[in-house]
Amino acid sequence: MTQLQPHIRLSREMTHARYALLPGDPKRVEHVAQFLENVEDFGSNREYRALRGWFRGVEVLVMSTGMGGPSTAIAVEELRQIGVTNLIRIGSCGAMQNHIRLGDLVIATAAVRDDGTSNMYIDKGYPACADIGLVHHLAQQARRLGYASHCGYVRSHDSFYTEREDEINQFWSGKGILAADMETAPLMVVGALRGLRIASVLNVVVEHSGNLEEGINNYQQQEQSCLQGESREILLALEALYLDSQEQ
Numbered sequence: 154m155t156q157l158q159p160h161i162r163l164s165r166e167m168t169h170a171r172y173a174l175l176p177g178d179p180k181r182v183e184h185v186a187q188f189l190e191n192v193e194d195f196g197s198n199r200e201y202r203a204l205r206g207w208f209r210g211v212e213v214l215v216m217s218t219g220m221g222g223p224s225t226a227i228a229v230e231e232l233r234q235i236g237v238t239n240l241i242r243i244g245s246c247g248a249m250q251n252h253i254r255l256g257d258l259v260i261a262t263a264a265v266r267d268d269g270t271s272n273m274y275i276d277k278g279y280p281a282c283a284d285i286g287l288v289h290h291l292a293q294q295a296r297r298l299g300y301a302s303h304c305g306y307v308r309s310h311d312s313f314y315t316e317r318e319d320e321i322n323q324f325w326s327g328k329g330i331l332a333a334d335m336e337t338a339p340l341m342v343v344g345a346l347r348g349l350r351i352a353s354v355l356n357v358v359v360e361h362s363g364n365l366e367e368g369i370n371n372y373q374q375q376e377q378s379c380l381q382g383e384s385r386e387i388l389l390a391l392e393a394l395y396l397d398s399q400e401q
């Protein structure tokens with residue numbers, strides 16, 4: 154058990170964290186560091202950039218997953234090997250409903266499994282669902298902090314640029330799906346199969362096509378909203394995991 158995991162290059166000796174925050178983008182890891190104390194940088198290997206720190210006395214591991222299901226599933230498997238049991242994705246997403254604005258947060262209760270990775274693990278009848286306790290803490294803290302947030306279903310996909318994107322997005326938007334990303338479903342499926350607690354909170358960085366008129370005229374304002382959303386999702390995830398840790 155002393156060995157470094159092959160891809161994430163972390164071991165049980167390096168951290169005793171039970172909670173991990175998982176952005177897709179390695180750059181977001183440094184943003185999280187600003188909210189933590191006594192940060193120790195673990196460097197990076199491939200897409201996996203990691204550090205750990207403390208939030209009100211709770212040890213938190215922060216590690217990027219890279220984009221998409223394959224690298225996310227590898228991250229989940231190897232984090233489990235080093236003793237992490239609660240994983241909260243802090244991602245970005247595209248909104249799929251007109252009332253959801255840039256910088257709003259989407260708390261995923263479940264995800265449509267339009268990714269390849271979760272389907273390599275188990276057939277589509279197996280649900281991609283979040284841990285209800287973590288979702289409860291996230292929703293409660295979002296309300297307390299006064300953050301614009303939406304709880305519900307998201308869709309995880311593997312493609313951006315096929316000829317069918319508009320048609321697919323229109324279909325799922327019509328079914329009430331709140332937002333799209335690439336990691337939530339594989340994270341939920343692999344995590345649940347391995348007995349881990351999973352949640353996903355997503356910052357809206359692209360509005361749904363019907364509702365772009367204001368933002369499009371003011372790019373700087375858009376950037377500001379997205380950055381604020383990112384800070385909010387980080388703080389929200391930390392507040393939620395802190396509350397959760399007090400109950401364990």
Ligand SMILES: O=P(O)(O)O[C@H]1O[C@H](CO)[C@@H](O)[C@H]1O
Pocket residue numbers: 176177178219220221243244245246333334335336
């Ligand atoms: O910003 P992250 O967390 O990477 O999330 C989203 O951004 C990437 C696509 O631009 C995908 O990984 C998608 O899920």
Ligand SMILES: O=c1cc[nH]c(=O)[nH]1
Pocket residue numbers: 245246247248333334335358359
């Ligand atoms: O539209 C978007 C934006 C971010 N991530 C996605 O998967 N889709």
